[in-house]
Amino acid sequence: MNHEDLILRDAATGFVVDAHLAPASGDIGPALAAMSAIESGSMANAHEQRQVGHYWLRAPLLAPTPEVTVQIQDALRSIRAIDATGMDTVLQIGVGGSALGPELVIDALRKPNARRFVLIDTVDPVGLTEILRSVDPKRTLVIVASKSGLTPETRTALRVVEAEFASSGACLADQAIAVTGLNSPLADLSKSWKLTLPIWDWVGGRTSVCSPVGLTAMHLCGIDIDAFIGGAAAMDEWTRTPPPNNPAALIALLWAQPGNDSLAVLPYVNGLRYLTRHLQQLVMESLGKAKDRNGRTVHRGLTVFGNKGSADQHAIIQQLADGPSGVMVHFVDVAGPITESHLMQDAADLQFALLSGTRQALAEKGRPVVSITLPDLEPASLGALIALFDRVVGFTAELWDINAYDQPGVEAGKLQSEFQLDQISDVLSALGPTGFTARELAGALGLDHQIIWRIANHLAHTGRAYLHPGSSPSEDRFSVEKNKLK
Amino acid sequence: MNHEDLILRDAATGFVVDAHLAPASGDIGPALAAMSAIESGSMANAHEQRQVGHYWLRAPLLAPTPEVTVQIQDALRSIRAIDATGMDTVLQIGVGGSALGPELVIDALRKPNARRFVLIDTVDPVGLTEILRSVDPKRTLVIVASKSGLTPETRTALRVVEAEFASSGACLADQAIAVTGLNSPLADLSKSWKLTLPIWDWVGGRTSVCSPVGLTAMHLCGIDIDAFIGGAAAMDEWTRTPPPNNPAALIALLWAQPGNDSLAVLPYVNGLRYLTRHLQQLVMESLGKAKDRNGRTVHRGLTVFGNKGSADQHAIIQQLADGPSGVMVHFVDVAGPITESHLMQDAADLQFALLSGTRQALAEKGRPVVSITLPDLEPASLGALIALFDRVVGFTAELWDINAYDQPGVEAGKLQSEFQLDQISDVLSALGPTGFTARELAGALGLDHQIIWRIANHLAHTGRAYLHPGSSPSEDRFSVEKNKLK
Numbered sequence: 001m002n003h004e005d006l007i008l009r010d011a012a013t014g015f016v017v018d019a020h021l022a023p024a025s026g027d028i029g030p031a032l033a034a035m036s037a038i039e040s041g042s043m044a045n046a047h048e049q050r051q052v053g054h055y056w057l058r059a060p061l062l063a064p065t066p067e068v069t070v071q072i073q074d075a076l077r078s079i080r081a082i083d084a085t086g087m088d089t090v091l092q093i094g095v096g097g098s099a100l101g102p103e104l105v106i107d108a109l110r111k112p113n114a115r116r117f118v119l120i121d122t123v124d125p126v127g128l129t130e131i132l133r134s135v136d137p138k139r140t141l142v143i144v145a146s147k148s149g150l151t152p153e154t155r156t157a158l159r160v161v162e163a164e165f166a167s168s169g170a171c172l173a174d175q176a177i178a179v180t181g182l183n184s185p186l187a188d189l190s191k192s193w194k195l196t197l198p199i200w201d202w203v204g205g206r207t208s209v210c211s212p213v214g215l216t217a218m219h220l221c222g223i224d225i226d227a228f229i230g231g232a233a234a235m236d237e238w239t240r241t242p243p244p245n246n247p248a249a250l251i252a253l254l255w256a257q258p259g260n261d262s263l264a265v266l267p268y269v270n271g272l273r274y275l276t277r278h279l280q281q282l283v284m285e286s287l288g289k290a291k292d293r294n295g296r297t298v299h300r301g302l303t304v305f306g307n308k309g310s311a312d313q314h315a316i317i318q319q320l321a322d323g324p325s326g327v328m329v330h331f332v333d334v335a336g337p338i339t340e341s342h343l344m345q346d347a348a349d350l351q352f353a354l355l356s357g358t359r360q361a362l363a364e365k366g367r368p369v370v371s372i373t374l375p376d377l378e379p380a381s382l383g384a385l386i387a388l389f390d391r392v393v394g395f396t397a398e399l400w401d402i403n404a405y406d407q408p409g410v411e412a413g414k415l416q417s418e419f420q421l422d423q424i425s426d427v428l429s430a431l432g433p434t435g436f437t438a439r440e441l442a443g444a445l446g447l448d449h450q451i452i453w454r455i456a457n458h459l460a461h462t463g464r465a466y467l468h469p470g471s472s473p474s475e476d477r478f479s480v481e482k483n484k485l486k
Numbered sequence: 487m488n489h490e491d492l493i494l495r496d497a498a499t500g501f502v503v504d505a506h507l508a509p510a511s512g513d514i515g516p517a518l519a520a521m522s523a524i525e526s527g528s529m530a531n532a533h534e535q536r537q538v539g540h541y542w543l544r545a546p547l548l549a550p551t552p553e554v555t556v557q558i559q560d561a562l563r564s565i566r567a568i569d570a571t572g573m574d575t576v577l578q579i580g581v582g583g584s585a586l587g588p589e590l591v592i593d594a595l596r597k598p599n600a601r602r603f604v605l606i607d608t609v610d611p612v613g614l615t616e617i618l619r620s621v622d623p624k625r626t627l628v629i630v631a632s633k634s635g636l637t638p639e640t641r642t643a644l645r646v647v648e649a650e651f652a653s654s655g656a657c658l659a660d661q662a663i664a665v666t667g668l669n670s671p672l673a674d675l676s677k678s679w680k681l682t683l684p685i686w687d688w689v690g691g692r693t694s695v696c697s698p699v700g701l702t703a704m705h706l707c708g709i710d711i712d713a714f715i716g717g718a719a720a721m722d723e724w725t726r727t728p729p730p731n732n733p734a735a736l737i738a739l740l741w742a743q744p745g746n747d748s749l750a751v752l753p754y755v756n757g758l759r760y761l762t763r764h765l766q767q768l769v770m771e772s773l774g775k776a777k778d779r780n781g782r783t784v785h786r787g788l789t790v791f792g793n794k795g796s797a798d799q800h801a802i803i804q805q806l807a808d809g810p811s812g813v814m815v816h817f818v819d820v821a822g823p824i825t826e827s828h829l830m831q832d833a834a835d836l837q838f839a840l841l842s843g844t845r846q847a848l849a850e851k852g853r854p855v856v857s858i859t860l861p862d863l864e865p866a867s868l869g870a871l872i873a874l875f876d877r878v879v880g881f882t883a884e885l886w887d888i889n890a891y892d893q894p895g896v897e898a899g900k901l902q903s904e905f906q907l908d909q910i911s912d913v914l915s916a917l918g919p920t921g922f923t924a925r926e927l928a929g930a931l932g933l934d935h936q937i938i939w940r941i942a943n944h945l946a947h948t949g950r951a952y953l954h955p956g957s958s959p960s961e962d963r964f965s966v967e968k969n970k971l972k
Contacts (some may be wrong), residue, residue: 007939009961016959019939041703050862112619121797123833123840125823126863127756133598156836160829180714208791261788261810262748270613277793281801288805301809303748305791307763311607311640313899314582314691316768321895323787324747337611343646345948347609349910350642352944354609357903360937364898377612407683409807412850413799417843424835451846453493454504457859458838462831463824473493473502 008247012234013384014375016335017247020277020363021370028243031252031398031424036240038394040064045204045405046293052405053202054390057210058233058383068200071204072182075212079219082195087175089116089140091131093157094213097205098145098179101386104274105228106221108382111484114222120157128160138172141220145179145213147199152185152417179212204405206282207390210383223323224379231380235387247372248388251330252395254368255287255302263302264316267332268276268309268355271377275332276306279389286393286404293401298386300400309333310354321365329362331355331371339466341425420451428464428480435468435477494733498720499870500861502821503733506849507856510739516728517738520574524880526550526865530892532779538891540876543696544719544869549718561684565705568663568681572899576706577617579643580699583691584631584665586767587700587872588761591714592707594868600708601627606643616648623656631699632686635672638903644796665698672778690891692768693808693876696869710865717866721873733858734874737816738881739790740854741773742906745812750802751786753818754795754841757863761818765875766790772890774881779887786886795819796840803844807851815848817841817857818871904953906937913941914950914966921963923953937965 008020038044042066042465056063060367061074072390074369092102092408099121106117118140120131142161167323178190179197190196197212200240215225239248255258263283265276288301306312309331320327333355339345355371372388374381397404423445430441438453445452456478459465468477492505510595524530527550530538542549546558578588585607592603604626606617628647632640634772651658664676665683676682680959694700696718701711715775726736740746749769751762773786792798795817804826819841825831843856849855882889909931916927924939931938942964945951954963 009955009959014584016943020936035741045895095797099797100801122754122756122794123796123836124754124756125830125833125837125931126820127826127868128833129830130598152836153840156833156932160833162541163829268608269611270608270616278802279791280791284802284805284809285800288802288807288809290808299808299810301805303789303791303805303813307766307768308608308770310510310609311581311585311710314771315586317899318895319770319787319789321765321774321898321911322776322785323770323774324785327789334612335943335947336949338947339611343649344611344615345950347611347614347642347646349944350638351611352941353903353907353910354639356937356940356944357901357906358899360906407804409804410799412807413803413844413847415843416846417839420846421835421839422561422844424839428735450493450506451842454842455838457502457821458835458842459822461821462834463822464831469495473495480558 001183006250008245008250010238013231013233013238014381015247015384015388016329016373017250018373019250019369020359021254021368024257026253026256026399028249028253028395028399031395032240032242032249034398035391035394045339045403047403047408048263050405051199051202052204054204054207054210054234057203058236058387059089060373071200072197076215076225078195078197079212079216079225081163082140082177082216082220084115085092085218087141089118089135089211090143090217091118091120091135091140091161092143092145092217093120093154093161094143095121095151095153096281096482097208098213099357100274101209102217104272104278105209105214105382106223107274108271108377109218109223109379110221113222114331117217117221120161121153121209121303123153123156126159132161132164137165137168140175142176142335143179143216144176144186144190145199145204147184147201149180149184149189177216179216206285208437209386228379228383231383232387234380236391239388239391248391248395251326251370251392252399254328254370255392259350260328260368261301261303261326262328263304264312264314264320264327264329265304265306265332266309268351269332269377270308271336272332272480273308276304278386280304280451282393285407286401287396287400289402290409293403298402300402310351313358315356320362320367328368328370331359331361332374333371334374334377336376380460420455423447423451423455424459425458427452428459429457429480431459431465434480435479437470437475439474441478492736493594494731494736496724499717500867501721501733501870501874502859503736504859505736505855505858507740512739512744512885514735514739514885515899516880517881518726518728518735520884521877521880528861532890533592533892533894536891537688538690539686540690540693540696541722543689544715544722544873552667557684557686560713562701564681564683564946565702565711567699567704568702570601570627570706573601573622573625573627573661575604576629576703577606577621577626577647578629578703579640579647580629581637581639582767583694584640584699586760586764587695587866590764591695591700591704591868593760594757594863595704595709595865596707600736601706603703603707606647607639609639609642614643615923618647621938623651623654624880626661626945628658628662629702630662630672630676631667631685632672633667633670633687633691635666635670635675650681663702665702669905692771695872696900696911714865714869716828717869718873720866721870725874725877726810734877734881737878737971738855738885740814741878741882742885746814746854747788747812748796748814749790750806750813750815751792751818752795752798752815755818755820755863756794758818762790764872768865768875768879769871771893772887773882773888774895775888776895777888779889784886784888786888795844796837799840799844806853807849814856815845817845817855818859818860819857820863822862906941909933909941909944910935913938914945915941917951917964917966919965921965923956923961923963925960927964
């Protein structure tokens, strides 16, 4: 494999993928076959006993049954039929894939006169207040996206938004759309709402941007969703071909090499400023796994970082050049633009030279580099870019023999968070007027004293308890607020 | 060292630093002494023969000479005296430290009714056009920040902004402030401008936020800069104390442990959404080094990533829990808020539980975790937070015996970028009417054919050349546009 062969070009997508790599070991053949089985409806997510069907979203006729094809087509029709007259803002409540994909796409593609897109993806109380201050409920369409319908941040944020609507005399039900799984609690709740759209159990959150989770807000913000999913389908098509003309296979073989443990993604396009965040979820949640499919402990993963070039030039390039090995670099840019302005042409030339010069310098340092050049920043191209990385992740998981579609490691954090949330009221009730240390409270409640200290401290800082500082935190005493000791 | 001892609290800053760590090996004593020498004006950046003086910016009386004290105080006075009547927007042109610090601070602290802050930190032509469309030159104060005065992106963006001002009848010189080094070309250029402020050679870009590079825009956007630098000074003060009550020493000993090669920073505060980007530059440019101070090859570095909790929960926690070892996790949050609203209290409780539960789960997986809790998100606290990480980086560099204050690895990329920028016109002139391949052009120009292909492709995509696609890129032919072959 010489360097010349590593410039790949595709007429349908207009993409150029230009790599400078050592020849990779590994046979992509079985991964291509496995991906083909996934697309045909195999039970790829064995752990959760689910099919993996995000590829069908972009080409409904590929779905394994006519019923699924019809469900996808019906959902698209429902989205296109939404009447949003009088609405100038789309507020989406969602976390993870229900936030990161739509955020990337709408930030990149929204036209200046389209509806505003506002996202609630945390329950930071100050942040919530600020976001709600910026919208007029009477002119805001709300999308609530949660597959299970139980995501605690989404539920809590929805209650806050409901209250805001009520206090300004707007009717949330008339202006709210749920995107959720069949028979989920949110599906039940949303029966009186404007619309309920499906998210199927064969779509993972991190690949849901081509489902109603992403498409609804995109459509309402004036983005051509048919072009978007068409672009993704064209990339799926390209990346079904055997090597060498398969960029997803090329990149997956690179990712899967032992020692390649981190990936800098540098989009030299301001409009792709959220690309890396989307990829962080896609890649790290899919490939960060303790066990392979045979239950062997492998602790795989790939750390993704980067923001936007050329700004990254002044932030991370020093370490990419001189720091530890194991880092790969992917450049992303958009061809052009054609401009009459000499000043803008100079800017384009400088932007090109910054990317290409940095690439050359890092290649000379021995870093594996891949440049991905989009023909433009339009819906079809961004759909294709997202699909390209979906496929790279799918192939890499096959090369590593891991399940890219579950997330067993998040369970422990969820349970701990639920547990501690429950403990807040227990700790509050256990506080007396005289003040206890965390260790005393821990004994009384049968809990870890450090967690108790943090909960009691949180109660003090939110005005529900009183902290009497000791000479060290272990001597801090906490009491109910009404009976301050001082 | 038991866990109890790892909760550190400081009355002056109001910070709590709460760590769950294995006891670290290493003696911080020499690092404390070295940091003290730096603060006294030692030639800490030996490679560039420069002192490292960003600590003096927060406590001018600590500067090694009265002249430096006066220079800092004069600059602060000049900033406070700026008359910005009639201006509703502050547009800063700068890259690296001239962008990331101000962006973080102003996004976090700007009040709703203050002047808008707009940043140009790349030369993406489409991005530039979009930014300029959003400002009214007649009401925009421009800050151009470049220590050398030669930063190519800054110079190019300034020319674009100048043209925009001229075309709308605004006088840039009357509305522009330069922040630059003594006798730099920008200092010369800005003689006719509203004001020129200094940036001293003893301030590195990545620690310049407490200099006029950061303070000018902050002040113009209504942020209390005295409180900000006061908070930073208080953190400097706290982190001069010997262990165990020194959070910067504690964290530096963790960072410096062998095998700790990446760091997830998760601020559970929407207002700190840009913290990680600032830290990426601070940490990766400072600690990503090929050689130690004795010239030994060490390839040190620390990869920083993360965005904002709890959104990160759904993006990267799977890999943090189950992926490769070597990752440390820092949580950042703000105490409170005290609120009368039960809904907002629920949101605060959930936000707390998500942080604390995730922390507990990751600690149980063996990840080193550190929580940093700010008393509030006000100027003094954010100044202190930035200073804390400045100090951690300083200590870590001493533990590793590397120069944290130079950036030798970026030179090669700069030179390559300059070279390729120069080649654009050479390639353009070499194109004939009949069309050449990249290899033919490379022979004629004595250059690498892959670089030539990329340059010619860029010329084609920007409308200055014509691409006649071959069956593979090596057979592509490029000609001058007027004489299309097809």
